[in-house]
Amino acid sequence: MVEAAVALIEEGGIEAVSVREAAKRVGVSPGAPFRHFESKTALLTAVATEAMARLTRHIEQALADAADATPLEQYRVLGYAFLAWAFGNPTHFEVISTRAVIDFEASGLLAANNRIRDRMLQLLKEAVARREIMSVSAEDAMLATRALAYGLARMYIDGQMPSWGIEPQAALQTARRLLDMQIDALRRPRRGD
Incomplete structure (x- = not known):
């Protein structure tokens, strides 16, 4: 089903x-x-639950492969994993991201999503503690990078990339480059530091 x-x-x-x-x-x-x-909601929630499990495994494998990297580089790897999964699984990503059609909170999806967010925040807090990030709080950095990655995935799925001059075969590389720009900007010191 x-x-x-x-x-x-x-x-x-x-x-x-x-x-x-x-x-x-x-x-x-x-x-x-x-x-x-x-109901249709129950069926789509089952699709979303399977999709979230796949996304989680993909991220966990990427982080395991980068276990020796710095916290900020692990965060970058997590972002790359999210983008690769979303671009490679557009239907599953669409179901997860269309919360009006699934039971996100009662199904366990919220908890699974929060585990990914908690890992993101943990990595960024470690990066702040190691002074890898100097320009913003970990919470602000997480929201900004998540918004960028989510927005790029949504643009890809919605077919908007060509209107920006980005061919489908170059979309993932472009998204990774933009994520790199944002993560690298986090390294900039505050004015006066």
């Missing part, structure tokens, strides 16, 4: 998903799936 819902999204967008249509795709009676997914 989850795979059928993803296929429906890829073909016609989130609005094309229904429990009945997903059931038809997997060859079960229209009423059978309602025992597992009582």
Whole structure:
């Protein structure tokens, strides 16, 4: 059912998903799936839960591979992992980021998202403590970089990159370069330091 819902999204967008249509795709009676997914929201929440698990594994693997890097460089790796996953899994990213169609708070998605945010903040606080970041607070740095990465992923998924002169095959590299610019700007000392 989850795979059928993803296929429906890829073909016609989130609005094309229904429990009945997903059931038809997997060859079960229209009423059978309602025992597992009582609504479209429940089905899309299942898609989002699977997507969040994949995103989390992707980020954890990237951080494990960069375990010896400085906190700020690990933060950069986390950002790269997020971008690579979002650009490589646009349908899953779209479901996670369209909170109006999923039960984000009651499903465990909020907790999973907060674990990623907590790891981001931990890395940035460590970077501040080591004086890798000198120009802003860890909280402000996290919000700014998350907004940039999220916005770039959303632009890619929404097909906006070509209107900015960025071809699809160059979009991820461009996004990484812009994230680098923002993270490198965090290293600048405050005026008077």
